[in-house]
Amino acid sequence: MPPLPDLAGLDLEAIARLAAERRLPPVEQWNPTRSGDSEMRIARDGRWYHQGGPIERPEMVRLFSTILRREPDGSHVLVTPAEKLAIEVEDAPFVAVELKSEGSGEARRLAFRLNTGELLVAGPDHALRFGEESDGPRPLLHVRKGLEALVARPVYYELVELALAEERDPPGLWSDGAFFPLSAA
CATH class of the missing domain: 2.30.270.10 (duf1285 protein)
Structure with missing residues (x-):
C-alpha cells in the first residue's frame, strides 16, 4: 500500500480528489454462503484485535477496513466473494x-x-x-x-x-x- 499523504500539507481540493479516487471492493454485492467468526474485534478507540491481541500492522488494518460491511441487523462482517466473517465492533468501526x-x-x-x-x-x-x-x-x-x-x-x-x-x-x-x-x- 502506498504511504499515507500528510493531511496538513494538502489543500481541500487535493483531499477531495484523493478521496474520490479511492476504489473500494464492492462488498455490498458479495453474498457468500460460507460464514463464520473472524475472531476479530474493533475496540471503541479504533484499535483492531485478532484473537485478543492487537493487530500491529497498519497496512493490515487498512486492508481489513476495505472489506468491512454493516449488515441490515446492525452487525458487522468482513466479507469477500468466498466468505463472510463476523467481527465485533464495540462502538463505531x-x-x-x-x-x-x-x-x-x-x-x-x-x-x-x-x-x-x-x-x-x-x-x-x-x-x-x-x-x-x-x-x-x-x-x-x-x-x-x-x-x-x-x-x-x-x-x-x-x-x-x-x-x-x-x-x-x-x-x-x-x-x-x-x-x-x-x-x-
Whole structure:
C-alpha cells in the first residue's frame, strides 16, 4: 500500500480528489454462503484485535477496513466473494482522528482523516451528526453504507471551536454545501 499523504500539507481540493479516487471492493454485492467468526474485534478507540491481541500492522488494518460491511441487523462482517466473517465492533468501526478546515460559513469544507488513513470530506455523502450520551456528546461522521466514524474528542473540540466562531443560531458548521447543527436532532 502506498504511504499515507500528510493531511496538513494538502489543500481541500487535493483531499477531495484523493478521496474520490479511492476504489473500494464492492462488498455490498458479495453474498457468500460460507460464514463464520473472524475472531476479530474493533475496540471503541479504533484499535483492531485478532484473537485478543492487537493487530500491529497498519497496512493490515487498512486492508481489513476495505472489506468491512454493516449488515441490515446492525452487525458487522468482513466479507469477500468466498466468505463472510463476523467481527465485533464495540462502538463505531472507525475514528476520525484529524481535521482540516478551509473557508468559512457556507463556503467551508471539512476534511477528516480516519484512523485507517481514509480521507473524507464532510458533506451530503458524509454527514456529521451529533448525538448525546450519558458521558457527553457523541459526534459521528458517516463513512459509507451504514459505517460511521466516531469523531475523536480533540477533533470534536476543534469542530466546536469553529462553530462557535461562526456565531450561528443554532451552532453548527457548513461543509461541502451541507449544514450540520452541533446539537442532537
